[in-house]
Amino acid sequence: MPTVIYQGKAYECESDETLLDGVNRQGGTISYGCRGGFCQSCMVKAVKGTPPAAAQAGIRPAMKKKGYFLSCLCKPESDFEITPPDRRDEFIPATVTGLEYLNPTVIRLTTKRPDGFNYRPGQFVNLIRPEDGLARSYSLASIPSDGELAFHIRLLPDGKMSNWFIDHLQCGTEILLSDAMGDCCYRxxxxxxxxxxxxxxxxxxxxxxxxxxxxxxxxxxxxxxxxxxxxxxxxxxxxxxxxxxxxxxxxxxxxxxxxxxxxxxxxxxxxxxxxxxxxxxxxxxxxxxxxxxxxxxxxxxxxxxxxxxxxxxxxxxxx
Ligand SMILES: Cc1cc2nc3c(=O)[nH]c(=O)nc-3n(C[C@H](O)[C@H](O)[C@H](O)COP(=O)(O)OP(=O)(O)OC[C@H]3O[C@@H](n4cnc5c(N)ncnc54)[C@H](O)[C@@H]3O)c2cc1C
CATH class of the missing domain: 3.40.50.80 (Nucleotide-binding domain of ferredoxin-NADP reductase (FNR) module)
Structure with a gap:
């Protein structure tokens, strides 16, 4: 019977049982949604063991390379050690290079442009707070030849994200980005x-x-x-x-x-x-x-x- 190590505990999966079901049946807590390979809520990362290709269906190539797979689609045939997803793998780390007030309620935030980060002017990204995953969308005010990414952020009274920017960010702080999205672009x-x-x-x-x-x-x-x-x-x-x-x-x-x-x-x-x-x-x-x-x-x-x-x-x- 294959053994799965997850958060310091060992779980044994019965034959024909998915890794998700095997771990959760014995008291583990891998979160899940559809259990059919669509929602990706049950994604985990293999730190030991090779996930079957079928359990990596629909996962971004960069994440596949890092060992991510869907535990609802994996029937283990050998031992595994797995961890919950790491936000730093899911999103793209970017270092803050500047934060200035454009007026009393708008700041301009800049970050280094991470290697390989491509976008078209006018697109937006989700900026993610690393410690808890709080995410908000912000449009890019820069163009790729600028070298750094720029955002104009309105400070809202009681705004969770906008106030976190001014209270906690400084040059050198790392935040996380999604890929660039949207189609509001010049052609x-x-x-x-x-x-x-x-x-x-x-x-x-x-x-x-x-x-x-x-x-x-x-x-x-x-x-x-x-x-x-x-x-x-x-x-x-x-x-x-x-x-x-x-x-x-x-x-x-x-x-x-x-x-x-x-x-x-x-x-x-x-x-x-x-x-x-x-x-x-x-x-x-x-x-x-x-x-x-x-x-x-x-x-x-x-x-x-x-x-x-x-x-x-x-x-x-x-x-
Ligand atoms: C595609 C897209 C692109 C965006 N680009 C930008 C951008 O470039 N710059 C920018 O400043 N914002 C942009 N936003 C809005 C941004 O994502 C956040 O909604 C906004 O910054 C509020 O986040 P918060 O956590 O500070 O406030 P929250 O904690 O979410 O909200 C605090 C209070 O403000 C109210 N509120 C939330 N959003 C708004 C709003 N947009 N207008 C008025 N009241 C609001 C809430 O109802 C609440 O009462 C964009 C949104 C989308 C969907």
Whole structure:
């Protein structure tokens, strides 16, 4: 009978019994969900013994190499020593390189770009707190040639993750990242179409990455970036974006304040109410809409009402 060592105890698996069932039948606690090889809740890591290929179905190649397998699909034929999953294997460690306030409620967090970490500007990652796995999604404000990853994070009163960043992170601290996800990205096929980039608050993070990607790709049609904020404090990249506009004739920066008079070159009132006028200035637009969910929904409706095809509208709603 094969023996399984798990958390310092030995368990014997009967013939035809899965490792999950054998360990749990004798008082072990491997967590599980579907018990059918889909949910991956029962994933464990072999530190001794070779998992059968069938028990590694659907597991990422890098994790397979490290000995991860699904205990619900493994009927052991020889002895094993296993451990619970290690978050450092599941996610990608990244070292914090900087944390600065962009205004009183928004920070810019940067990390080293881990070796082999690939992404497209505008995508987001899950940032994970190593000690307990708390995870939140944040959009990348950087582009790959920057070398480091950058995030704009709004500090929410009582926000578990955002406050942990300012209370506990410093240069050199290690956090964990998921792979980059999402499809709110510039494409070469958009080169001859006007771009509307509109975001509220830290919704500027992905559209700033998309803007830089488009400019670096030599986008020659007009690009309009609307940044919406409650008050002038919220326009945290105002000077920087005015500088970009000075250098690129085809780029306009249009700050938009909800509760204050229009700033120089900008607008006042809800950002979504200004979308139709922007779109009226040209045709064949591609839109990127990011930030507060309700505003993103409302801006999307404006684009559709204007006759834009859904496939030309990309968005990330921050939930
Ligand atoms: C695809 C995606 C990309 C995102 N990108 C970014 C980004 O680039 N920058 C960024 O700052 N955030 C971004 N978010 C939001 C982020 O994931 C977190 O929801 C946010 O930081 C709150 O986390 P927290 O743990 O600090 O607050 P929590 O502890 O989760 O919440 C604290 C309080 O704030 C409220 N709350 C939570 N989220 C929001 C919100 N978005 N707006 C208003 N109130 C909220 C909660 O209801 C609660 O009352 C993104 C979300 C998604 C889904």
């Amino acid at each position: 070469k096929g958009y080169a001859d179409r006007p771009l509307l980039l509109a975001g509220t608050g830290t919704g500027l993070a992905p559209i700033y990455g998309i803007l830089r990607d488009a400019l670096a790709s030599g986008h020659s049609q007009q690009i309009r970036l609307l940044h919406g904020a409650l008050s002038s404090d919220g326009l945290y990249y105002d000077q920087l974006l005015r500088g970009v506009a000075d250098k690129h004739n085809n780029f306009s920066y249009i700050p938009c304040l909800l509760n204050e008079a229009a700033p120089e070159g900008g607008l006042s009132g809800p950002i979504d109410s200004h979308i139709p006028a922007q779109l009226a200035s040209d045709s064949n637009w591609v839109a990127f809409l990011c930030g507060d969910s309700e505003v993103v929904t409302s801006m999307r409706k404006s684009c559709v009402t204007h006759g834009m095809d859904e496939s030309a509208i990309h968005s990330d709603a921050f939930g």
